[in-house]
Amino acid sequence: xxxxxxxxxMFHRVNESALGYCPQQFAKxxxxxxxHFPIVIPGQPLPKVPIAICLTFDDxxxxxxxxxxxxxxxHQIKALLAVPTHYIAESTDLSPNVRLSVPYGHDMANPEHLxxxxxxxxxxxxxxAQSNLVVMASHxxxxxxxxxxxxxxxxxxxxxxxILQQHLNVPVRNFVYPYGCLTPRVHRTVRSHYDFGIRxxxxxxxxxxHPQQFIYRINADPLWTRMRPIGKFLVKKLTLKYWMxxxxxx
Numbered sequence: 001x002x003x004x005x006x007x008x009x010m011f012h013r014v015n016e017s018a019l020g021y022c023p024q025q026f027a028k029x030x031x032x033x034x035x036h037f038p039i040v041i042p043g044q045p046l047p048k049v050p051i052a053i054c055l056t057f058d059d060x061x062x063x064x065x066x067x068x069x070x071x072x073x074x075h076q077i078k079a080l081l082a083v084p085t086h087y088i089a090e091s092t093d094l095s096p097n098v099r100l101s102v103p104y105g106h107d108m109a110n111p112e113h114l115x116x117x118x119x120x121x122x123x124x125x126x127x128x129a130q131s132n133l134v135v136m137a138s139h140x141x142x143x144x145x146x147x148x149x150x151x152x153x154x155x156x157x158x159x160x161x162x163i164l165q166q167h168l169n170v171p172v173r174n175f176v177y178p179y180g181c182l183t184p185r186v187h188r189t190v191r192s193h194y195d196f197g198i199r200x201x202x203x204x205x206x207x208x209x210h211p212q213q214f215i216y217r218i219n220a221d222p223l224w225t226r227m228r229p230i231g232k233f234l235v236k237k238l239t240l241k242y243w244m245x246x247x248x249x250x
Contacts, residue, residue, distance in 0.1 A: 003206040004046050007230055007238065008054040009220035010200065015063040016104045020225050023067040029224035030071050037230070038075040041135050042174050042196050042215055043208055051235060053078035056198065056217060058139060058176060060088065060120045061107070062099045065128065072133045081127065082139035082176035082198075084108075085163045092117040108143060122167050129168045136164055137174035137198065147181040157189050174198055174215075187212065201250070203241035216245065 013019075035038065037053040046052055059063050072079055074248040080083040087108060092099070094117050102118035113119060120128075135228035139149040141163070142145070157175065164172045173195040178201035182190075190197040191213050202214030208215070218238065222228065 004049055004053055004207040005051050005235060006040065006046065006207070006240065007235070008056060008198070008205060008215055009223070011055070011057045011068075011220050011224075012059060012219040013061050013063050013104050013222075014067050014099055017142060018149045019104060021104075021221075022225075023063070025227070026067065026224055027071055029227060032077065032227070032229070034075050034077060039075075039079075041078045041080055042198070049066060051162040051230065053230070054215075056082065056137075056176065059084060059107075059213070062096070062118055062120055062124075062201075065120045065124045066096055066100065069128055069131075069134065073131070076133070078133050078135060080137050080174060080198075081128070082137045082174075083120075083141045083164060084141065084143040084178070086142045086159050086222045087113045087119045088125065089114075089117050089121050090121070090199065091121045091123040108179075117153075126168055129170045134184070135174070136168055136170055136172055137176050138164055138172055138194070139176045140178050143178045145179055145181045146177065146186045147183050152226075153189055154187060157186075158193055161193060187214075201240070201245055202239070203245050204235065204238035206239075206242060210246075211250075214245075216242065 003194050014021055015023045033053050036105045038047045040052045040054050087194050102112050102116050109117040129136055136233050138160040141160045144151045144156050175190045176198045187197050196215045198215045202218055203216040205216055
């Protein structure tokens with residue numbers, strides 16, 4: 001079995017009652033995933049199984065540290081965390097309740113990210129990076145749409161990687177596209193600095209050997225919030241989308 005299917009799940013926050021996000025529900029879904037599938041990270045040698053799962057979390061929200069990281073420790077599994085470096089504070093004395101109170105979608109607006117620190121701090125990111133359970137990825141500096149001509153690609157792609165590596169003292173080999181947006185020029189830049197460019201794609205991956213160094217992800221919210229299994233029908237659908245993406249060079 002040379003190319004096992006890797007279903008890469010995209011999460012953001014897991015604690016947002018207005019959107020039906022419940023951390024207890026997420027914990028149950030993670031129990032299900034761990035029971036039925038090996039959990040892998042990008043580039044890792046894959047086990048000889050039909051399906052493996054890769055967990056990715058965008059934006060480095062504090063609720064990842066507060067709710068998800070303890071579950072990774074419990075199960076001793078790994079996840080990828082995409083960090084937008086501009087929004088990361090060194091440390092904070094604010095309570096978890098204050099930091100979790102910022103509504104999803106308002107967290108990158110000034111001055112919310114300065115006053116209530118809804119993202120992980122550098123201190124928390126360092127702890128998780130040193131645990132070897134959390135693989136750090138760049139999510140740009142300001143979570144900018146890289147397909148827009150005015151975006152500073154050097155800052156978003158190259159400087160963000162340097163900042164992460166300097167602060168965390170770990171290699172950063174993955175770039176997660178904000179909003180899933182890119183152009184061929186943007187991806188060429190990413191390919192020259194990272195092992196993988198991680199996009200939405202709504203498809204699975206047949207191993208890690210995509211010719212363009214893409215990793216496709218699917219939106220996990222409809223799965224974990226409704227406790228939907230990853231079954232044969234979904235895998236067939238995601239496999240078809242993989243080949244469609246390849247044919248369209250996307």
